[in-house]
Amino acid sequence: MTRNTSFSKPFLALALATLPFSVAADPATVYAENCADCHGAQRLGAIGPALIPETLKRMRGPNLADVILNGRVASQMPAFAETLTPEAVEELAAYLKAPLDFTPTWTETDIAASRELRDDYTPVTAPVWASDPMNITLAVETGDHHVSVLDGDTFAVLDRFPTPFAVHGGPKFDPTGRFVFIMSRDGWVQKYDLYALQEVGRVRAGLNSRNIAMSADGQFLAVANYLPNTLTILNTADLSVAAVREVKGKDGTPSRVSAVYQAPPRESFVLALKDVPEIWEVFYGPNPPQMGFAHDWRIEGPVNNPDPFPIRKITTPDFLDDFFFDQSYEYVMGAARDGKSGQVIDLVIGHKIADLDLPGMPHLGSGITWAWGDTTVMATPHLQDGVVSVIDMETWKTVKTIQTEGPGFFMRSHENSPYVWVDVFFGENKDAMHIIDKQSLEIVRTLRPAPGKTVAHVEFTKDGSHALVSVWEDDGAVLIYDAQTLEQVGSLPMRKPSGKYNVWNKITFSEGTSH
Incomplete structure (x- = not known):
């Protein structure tokens, strides 16, 4: 059954109800009277998002009690500071963070x-x-839950x-x-x-x-x-x-x-x-x-x-949480649960064929490949250690561990670029973006375009001539770089832009981007 409708908001938020300060109520009752209309009687979401630990614990931003008290900018989430006591809000927040008592x-x-x-x-x-339809790039803005559609040649915003x-x-x-x-x-x-x-x-x-x-x-x-x-x-x-x-x-x-x-x-x-496993x-x-x-x-x-x-x-011999595929999709590299190693599984024969030396919780989903000498290497940042591991995809051995200024989350390149870009997403050096030479495997430059702010995630235009970098803040921007000179040539203000996704790079499975 299809329900045809029109809607202009990504979601509606908590329904405002009047609850006198003097009324003592358990958090389940407070939820039922104030929240259930939008978030569902079982906290599983309706016209508003689900309010369960699996959703809430991974969301970056203000803490839950603060959102309940003061509402949320760029949404229809109202403030409850005048209708709920701070104690009631804290109890409600704890209730929402608790696991459901049913499956x-x-x-x-x-x-x-x-x-x-x-x-x-x-x-x-x-x-x-x-x-150019193949050079369209999407920029996800998590600050207010929008996507901007960019012309990859002029960087004009075609829609938001x-x-x-x-x-x-x-x-x-x-x-x-x-x-x-x-x-x-x-x-x-x-x-x-x-x-x-x-x-x-x-x-x-x-x-x-x-x-x-x-x-x-x-x-x-x-x-x-x-x-x-x-x-x-x-x-x-x-x-x-x-x-x-x-x-x-x-x-x-x-x-x-x-x-x-x-x-x-x-x-x-x-x-x-x-x-x-x-x-x-x-x-x-x-x-x-x-x-x-x-x-x-x-x-x-x-x-x-x-x-x-x-x-x-x-x-598999162990639990594998994160994957990377070679370009043929015959081999899958998986990160082990211990965060210090990995395995290579041959999908044709259905067995492990090699172990990987990956010391600091690799983010294989962000790995990329490129030609290095007479072989192909794969590189991945690590979520706990300030290193990038470079692995020979013929021998499955680590050929180099590149020291960075802190743990990283994303790395990107392009077939027409001599460089790899890797962020330092976690820690005090979150404003750094390392540029690595693909052949020397050395950091040749470190960019700091927004001191003190999180700089992350790179996407290239179709031809690799420009690189787009996120200033991952609510008052952030997508910065445009000349990918050869490494000089900034433009800036597009955005609300906490996270990932950028170029049509051509994604549908052609560019070796410089994650798949």
């Missing part, structure tokens, strides 16, 4: 009922702008549209670069038409979600869920449900899905699981490969109507 469900029926298609969406036959609350994970483009899909932490998936500069619709695919992945043919979008323990697969054409898969290990242990990745040459999605490969192509691992397959449905999304379960 929530979100079924295919629930997903279908949440689907909202814009009744004012009007498809077009060609872009309504004159820019609202998103669901707390976007997480990179947006995914369909293979034509026309449609983009954006996901929020509480499971909303938004479809936006870049040609028409209009939202098409949205659907809630889970209750607490990690990221999304696009199939190579553009027909399916996979959504990794923490709550419930499921993988949701959507039809991209109309956001309808193609499948919902409960995630349990071979021994029946339920698991959250840490992330889902696309493996285009294999016509599959690859899942990282949080609670079982397994990798799942979910095939969507018409002819999934038969590799002789019958015990790794699960085919559901009658023989004459087999499961269109067969699942292969690969046992």
